[in-house]
Amino acid sequence: MANCHKLFLDFNAAIALESNYKKTLRKSRDAVRDKIRKYFRDKQNGFSPKFHGQGSFMMNTIIEPLDGEFDIDDGVYFKVEVEPLQSISTFHRWICEAINGHTKQEPIDKQTCVRLVYARQYHLDFPIYYIIEGQTPYLAHKGQGWIKSDPREFIKWFNSKVDQDGQLKRIVRYLKAWSDYRKGDLPSGLIFSILAANNFVFDERDDIAFYQTLVRIKSQLEQNFACYRPTTPADENLLEDYSRTKKNYFLGQLGSFIKSAEKALSDKSSQKDACKAWQSHFGKNRFPFESEEFIEDYHQVNIRYNLKIDCLVSQKGFRTHSLIQMIFNKLPLLRNNTLKFYIKACNVPKPFQVKWKVRNVGKEAIRRNLIRGQILNDSGNHQRIESSEFYGSHFVECYIIKDNVCVAWSRIDVPISD
Known part of the structure; x- marks a missing residue:
């Protein structure tokens, strides 16, 4: 059986938001929160908004979509004693006014939220709620009025289902990807999160767990x-409005994916055939091959000699450095350097053959x-020239x-900084 567990982990790393990007997004979100707070302080109308993140960003199941633009949901809560006299449109207008001018594009007033767009990057959605202490929040829906809704409760429910290994969250990311x-007409991230949580099958391998969950x-x-x-x-059925065509498409796509997973x-x-099967549903440019x-797989291995390799790092205008010394001194290896890997010490008696692997x-x-x-043959000078692209x-x-026996082996890590 082909084992693609590590490839799934690599795939997860490719689609999940990086920690540095998350910090940038939190910084942007917090700046908008401050702007909204200031607006209501200056307005002095008796309202003081509180905030609570919601959705996939807070659940840590968010992915980087292929089109590059994703959304972050940040609930705006107004604590009151009774239902506000102001209209829902008024609350929406206030939030629009508070964040107007923060980005080049004007805020978009939608049915369930106010949207702030960062051009070609992401957008922040601000759903608006009023909450009476000890009760369920009410969402300001421009079409349906104030409706009961508590996304905070959903996050708690989902987190109660999450395993220590984080496999459920990875499976949700795989479904979203x-x-x-x-x-096509596949479900939303919310629906996939519920379906995955209710049908999650844990396994030590992500490929097997994903297949069994499907x-x-x-x-x-x-x-x-x-x-x-x-x-x-x-008890709201999120699939209730699915047409027969949409239902059949979803079930058909599930069946097709399950067949590919079985293959x-x-x-x-x-291993290569397995990669191709997964790629047919995740994309060739995303799921690793x-x-x-x-x-x-090529030689009997009997390590009985010593071998040590190093790397000379050179960049135009700078002195050449040893990569081992750079790592020891915690110096960053930057991009666009020339890397010359070479044998520093070896006690294997000649003649012998040298081979390299770059991963x-x-x-x-x-x-x-x-x-x-x-695995590549050496060119004859016991060196390998690469670049830190x-x-x-x-x-x-x-x-x-x-x-025809591998008698010595050495490895060097090449941590190229962003």
Whole structure:
């Protein structure tokens, strides 16, 4: 059986938001919160807004969509003693006025929120609530009036389902990435989160857990095509408005994905065939293709000699440095440097053959489809010239082959900074 667990983890790293980006988004969100607070302080109308993040950003299931633009939901709460006399449109207008001018594009007043757009990057959605202490919040819906809704409760429910390994959150990201790639009538992230949480099957391997969860989701929907919201507004069927065409499309896509997953997990499938099966639903440019080779597949391994490799890092206008010394001194390895890997010490008696492996790791390597990992013959000078083109935790390995046996091995990590 092909094992694509590590590739799924690489895929997760490629689609999940990076921590530095999350910090930037929180900073942007907090700046808008301050602007809204100031607006109501200056207005002195008796309202003092509080905030609570909601949605996939708070649940840590958010992904980077293919079109590059995603949304962050930040609830604006007004604590009151009774239902406000002001109209819902008034509350929407106040928020629009508070954030107007923060970005080049004017705020968009939608039915359930006010949207602030950061051009070609992301947008912040501000749903508005009033809350009486000890009661369920009410959402300001321009079409339906004040309706009971508590997204905070949903986050608590979802987190109660999350496993220690974080596999459920990864599975939700995989489902969202599938929907993002298909660009068809597949469910929203909220529906996928509920379906995954209710049908989650844990396994030590993500590929198996994902497959088994897909099977359970399809089985549940075939028995009863429904997805009930587990929190306020309770028992709302989020699939109720699906047409027969949309329902059949979703079930058909689930069935197709399950067949591909079965092929990928079959004992008859090679690692490459398994990768192709997963790529047909996640996309060739996103799901990594396993190209790594291993020395034991080509030679018997009997390590009985010493081998040490190093790397000379050179950049125009700067002195050459040893990569080992740079790592020891905690100096960053930047992009666009020339890297010359070489054998620093070796006690294998000649003659012998030298082979190398360069492995790129991380989101940028997956995005560029340059994971690599093939075993390459040495050109004859016991050196390997590379360049630090993009960031990630890469590595290079060197093998000494004597009498068709790998008798020495060495590795050096290549942590290229962003």
